[in-house]
């Protein structure tokens with residue numbers, strides 16, 4: 001493509017956008033939604049749950065409600081098939097996440113070590129809650145909740 005062709009292509013795109021401003025608006029909306037989903041969830045606090053770790057019984061409960069399977073799922077791949085051995089704070093304890101069943105997920109050692117103390121994104125929480133509907137027992141809420149103000 002020579003410089004003249006490139007220039008006329010750019011002019012054509014600008015002309016299209018000027019004729020149809022809703023295209024720009026749509027791109028802006030999609031970008032804002034994507035940025036929102038990719039941002040870390042809020043709620044970091046100086047308050048620390050006095051209890052640092054889950055009990056053995058709580059971990060066992062988390063493993064069982066996950067079908068004895070690691071809960072990690074990459075964006076474009078199937079859910080991890082490893083057996084979970086670790087109860088992970090979805091919202092890190094070090095950032096103020098509660099030591100509660102609603103803030104616990106069952107992970108294999110590999111995925112727990114990869115996640116470490118990172119704060120999850122909104123997308124991460126939404127995806128986890130959505131796929132939990134498929135494997136959690138019917139009487140267990142798939143909702144992730146880590147704040148002290150809420151019950152659960």
Ligand SMILES: [Zn+2]
Pocket residue numbers: 070071072080081082107108110111
């Ligand atoms: Zn895993």
